[in-house]
Amino acid sequence: MIQGEPEYQSIQNDSSQSNSPDMMRDSDTEKLLRGSITVDHVYDSFIQKTGFNFKLFCIVTCSGIGLLSDTLEVMGISYAKNYIKNDFILTRLEESVLVGVLFAGMLIGGLFWGTAADIYGRRSVLKVSLGMNGTFAALSALSPNFALFCIARLFSGIGVGGSIPVIFSYVSEWSHSKIRGRVISTVATCWMVGTVMAAGFALAILPQGNQHYSQYWQPWRLYLVVCSVPSLVAALMYHLLPETPAFHLGRGETELAVAIMRNYSSDASHVSSEIRHIKRLVEDKATPRNRPLSNPGLLVSLKEMFLKIAVLFSVSLRRMTFICMIVILPVHFGYYGFMLWFPEYVKKTSGGGDGPDDDAKVFREGLYVAMASFPGNVLSIILSDIVGVKILLVVSLLLSAGSIFLLYAFHSPHQVLLLSCLFNGVSAPVFNMVDILLPALYPTATRTSAFGFHTSLIRVVMIIGNWLFAKFVDTSPSVPIVLTSALLLVSAIATLALPRLKAAH
DSSP states (O other): SSSSSSHHHHHHHHTSSSSTTTTTOHHHHHHHHHHSOHHHHHHHHHHHHSSOHHHHHHHHHHHHHHHHHHHHHHHHHHHHOOOOOOOHTTOOHHHHHHHHHHHHHHHHHHHHHHHHHHHOOOHHHOOOOOOHHHHHHHHHHOOOOHHHHHHHHHHHHHHHHHHHHHHHHEEEEEEETTHHHHHHHHHHHHHHHHHHHHHHHHHHHHGGGGSSSTTOOOOHHHHHHHHHHHHHHHHHTTSOOOOOHHHHHTOHHHHHHHHHHHHHHSGGGGHHHHHHHHHHHHHTTTTTTOSSSOOOHHHHHHHHHHHHHHHHHHHHHHHHHHHHHHHHHHHHHHHHHHHHHHHHHHHHHHHHHHHHHHHHHHHHHHHHHHHHHHHHHHHHHHTTTTTTTHHHHHHHHHHHHHHHHHHHHOSHHHHHHHHHHHHHEEEEEEHHHHHHHHHHHHHHGGHHHHHHHHHHHHHHHHHHHHHHHHTTTTTTTTTHHHHHHHHHHHHHHHHSSSSSOTTOO
16 A cells, blocks of 8 residues: 555645646655655656556456456356266266366465566566466366366466456556556456356357267367457457556666656656656665566575565564455355355256256356346446445445345245345455455555465365355255355454555555
């Protein structure tokens, strides 16, 4: 989180009243020299001056495609699961492994790629992780047996685990404080787009039956290939986008950062004062950013990875890290545990079979549930910068706890569908606020490491949620549902301990 921002904004306002707005006044220069204005402040002023231009639109679009591609990998497996189970003749335990192996890969990827992005750059990691995700997801569709399928999905999960935390850090560092909440919420909305696409592709491809395909090419294989395409598209698009200047500034690579800043602005003279001030601050010997860092070797990178994670439990960040864990983990436990087993739960409550018509009905209902998150996403875009992240997060968590608890009391097919739509709708702002919250609470040097660490813990609770729902979906589905509701209440209470901030911070 940027400290001291109001002071710098007041300086900007004072400077704007002078005859030469691009020149700092003497009093402002004194503040610059004594350190009350930092590189982060001047950089945010630069981003604010450039506004929402075409290049930022491309960054948001590419990041949105990258995020929805990850959604297709996570949610798509829940629709293809029954077909893969029948083709490979899996037990219920192996069926839970089918889903859990992807989360295990995401756990590894979150720890590794998040820290790698703080060392090698956000853009570089996104290119590799998204390419890895798309490649191995497509290869999993060609797997002749269950063992090779799981290996391919594991590596696909490692790719997914890298791109999710880095995408939001990348977008955050390209968005100025006044629109940051809306920009991040817009990108986060693409998760909903991905869930809609996953259900839509499933409805169009999976119920067709094997009679329309060759003996060696079942519908689920085509479905997985289609779901892998957006990842490869996003990986190619990131080749055309720049690294964030904030990353280079954090490494003391001033010339690279300045070159990107000049190229990013449509009128370099309009931001000349910000570029001059940044160079002056970095060149100051008192500034710890004055020495460029060389790319470390593998062993040094691994050591730095563990050190960056250890920093999250330092005296200054430890309390915030534990609060974030309590706030974030329960909603992911309940959402992914329930949504990944939603097709099975719907079939159980409706007494449906395994025929194409029954599958098509389940996929249509999955499409309705996915689309139900649209209002929640729109509200989070509008309200994140108005009412604040904390208030919106508390309200959304309370509504999520109440809606999923009602599933314990109502069991008819129509009631289950309605309450599932309600839960998906009111929980959407939770995920969007978390995506805004994590980059804001941690400094640039540890931002993606922190995001990666928390997303790795999320994968652990997703694995536990997947196992728990798989264990009880046939016997007592109310057990994980009531547990999820109780944990969401705990999250809402823990959110009150977070600092009050708006998305602009």
